[in-house]
Amino acid sequence: MSGKDRIEIFPSRMAQTIMKARLKGAQTGRNLLKKKSDALTLGFRQILKKIIETKMLMGEVMREAAFSLAEAKFMAGDFSTTIIQNVNKAQVKICAKKDNVAGVALPVFEHYHEGTDSYELAGLDRGGEQLAKLKRNYAKAVELLVELASLQTSFVTLDEAIKITNRRVNAIEHVIIPRIERTLAYIITELDEREREEFYRLKKIQEKKKILKEKSEKDLEQRRAAGEVMEPANLLAEEKDKDLLFE
């Protein structure tokens, strides 16, 4: 973890306001991401449950399909090589669409049929019914498997998305916000320090002024005692005013 660093910024009241706003922004962002992560996790669990169910179902469907294959083999002989040789075009294809869950694009597979069955004439000599049943079973299995594959890809994609979102949440919570808080604390201490300095300076100046004042007063007293100082006329003293003719 990187050391106790803060953002380099000149400490002033404006900087403090800016940092406060950034802190607020980071906290809001973190909360939003947390909500997103929770929503994704919820969807994730649902998908996982569905996957497990579908896999169990698939196990059974495959078993049934394999069974019907054995039956067909019994009736029609070994047709595997013929089938494998006569491949040309696929009738069942899938197309990948994008589904959106809590802001994450998930790929979903959809199967569609195209063209005709290239094995239409396959079981004509023997075991035609078994072969038809077999084809149906495997077609059903394919549909189920396509659904399972969609679930699986969504699962993997969601897993990645959740990891990324959690990483971001942690980054904001453990790196960004402490850094901003430290910067804020630094600015506040700097501002306090400056205030204290101002205060101290003022006090010193006041003291100096006081000393100067005392000194000048003392000086005045001395000079007065020595009789060098002429007092200015005092309006409030009750003395006869020479200029007044009638009193």
Add this chain to the structure above:
Amino acid sequence: MAGRGKLIAVIGDEDTVTGFLLGGIGELNKNRHPNFLVVEKDTTINEIEDTFRYGSPRGPNGLTSLEQAALDSLLISPNRQFLNRDDIGIILINQYIAEMVRHALDAHQRSIPAVLEIPSKEHPYDAAKDSILRRARGMFTAEDLR
């Protein structure tokens, strides 16, 4: 971005492949490369792995799978066809074969093509070995501890 018309590939024993071909998923592309591989008793692990990675037992430049594998171990990019073929959306693989090439499966992190493990006649489905569910198990134990 909807991908048009992707195929389903199969890597399995003869019965599995036959069944799925009858289901209608088999195709030969323009280079006459099939989208399936029949695994017999004498199929080497390298061949399976190469098809999984490269899409056909022989690479496009006519080298055997072993030579191709040797060449590729020298190159940086390991993935070629089945996994890199953009016309394959799903790969179905029998579970016992998946066990043999488990490392190649685990190295595959992308979401498309999706790799699905299916049971075979002799080996019924075992959820403990499925590589996808194993990732989930990691999640679950953490949840239980909380």
